[in-house]
Amino acid sequence: MSHTASAMGRRWSFSVGTVKGTAVRIHATFFLLLLWVGVSGWLSGGPSAALHIVVLICLVFFCVVLHEFGHIFAARKFGVNTPEVVLLPIGGVSRLERIPDEPRAEFVIAIAGPLVTLAIAIGLLLVLGRMPSPNEIEQGAGVQGLVAQLAYINLVLFLFNLIPAFPMDGGRVLRAGLASWLGHSQGTRVAAGIGQVCAVLLGVAGLFSNNIILVLIAVFIYFAAGSENGIVALRDITAGKTARESMIDNFVRLHSTDPVATAASALVHADQREFPVVDDQGRMSGFLTRDGIIRALAGPGPDTPIARVMEDIQEVSQWTRMDDIIPLLASGTKAVGVAGDDGRCLGYITWENLMEELLIARALKHRTPAGFPARAQPGH
Secondary structure (H helix, E strand, O other): OOOOOOOOOOOOEEEEEEEOOEEEEEEOHHHHHHHHHHHHHHHHHOHHHHHHHHHHHHHHHHHHHHHHHHHHHHHHOOOOOOOEEEEEOOEEEEEOOOOOOOHHHHHHHHHHHHHHHHHHHHHHHHHHOOOOOHHHHHHOOHHHHHHHHHHHHHHHHHHHHOOOOOOOHHHHHHHHHHHHHHOHHHHHHHHHHHHHHHHHHHHHHHHHOOOHHHHHHHHHHHHHHHHHHHHHHHHHHHOOOEHHHHOEOOOOOEEOOOEHHHHHHHHHHOOOOEEEEEOOOOEEEEEEEHHHHHHHHHOOOOOOEHHHOOEOOEEEEOOOEHHHHHHHHHOOOOEEEEEOOOOEEEEEEEHHHHHHHHHHHHHHHHOOOOOOOOOOOOOO
């Protein structure tokens, strides 16, 4: 399973290496999965069964990594980089910087992962020399049984990933086809709706089969589809706009040499939950959030210079297109600083202020036109 830029998998994960510029990260819950299947195997068949199931799960997730790199290398052909891929118990999440609007490019990127999975399955079947028997798949005795099980699982994953549950691979293939016909925005809305229906069906199937992993996948798909739909809606209302037109420009600035106590006072007296930090020349040097202020007060203390506890912030020009900024925020970046032509901080953009812009745009779109006669009431 593969998805685009999403911050949900990065918390509680750590890097295990980098391949061609893409960090491979493992989420801590993956080890809970290994513990669970290991204990279950031990209880049902002793230490040999536990070892077998743990090795099988590790090999399956190695195949998942190869699947994700199918997407990653295909994306690079279209100039899209992938900073990281995160392994979760429900599959792999590759954080592409963006998904190309061109339907052909999205189709190639989306289908590349399942094709890698299919190639792995075919390769394992060639090694096995035949289709595995139901007994081999169920028992998995010895190396030959392990190969049979791995081939079968990859075939199932190939078919599962083709389910048109956007934003899974099959859903992205569907969106690419719809986009070529309806346009990117409308194609995404239709694909997201279909994806959420598929998620509900998968969730029901998971509940009836007592499959918690399937239920988790269904929940992930449902909310991810809604998130993708929201991103497209944002792109629609900010189309053609620059950073200057959507930035927050009425705000309290903190200075990097100020103590954390100054930030705490600003948090109490200003209507802000995040603060750009500037240097003596007014250039953006960092960013400090409410949580960061609280942590600093409880840790280093109120007299600590803000420069020691502030976070890095990505900065763009005031003329940068919002189309280029939305993917940054959607990927989990807390804020984007906006600089003027002289390099001084003009403002900043957060996901929350873009959501407010979206709400305002929707309210204006659905308002009753001025002067439109009220609907007559029955009996009048």
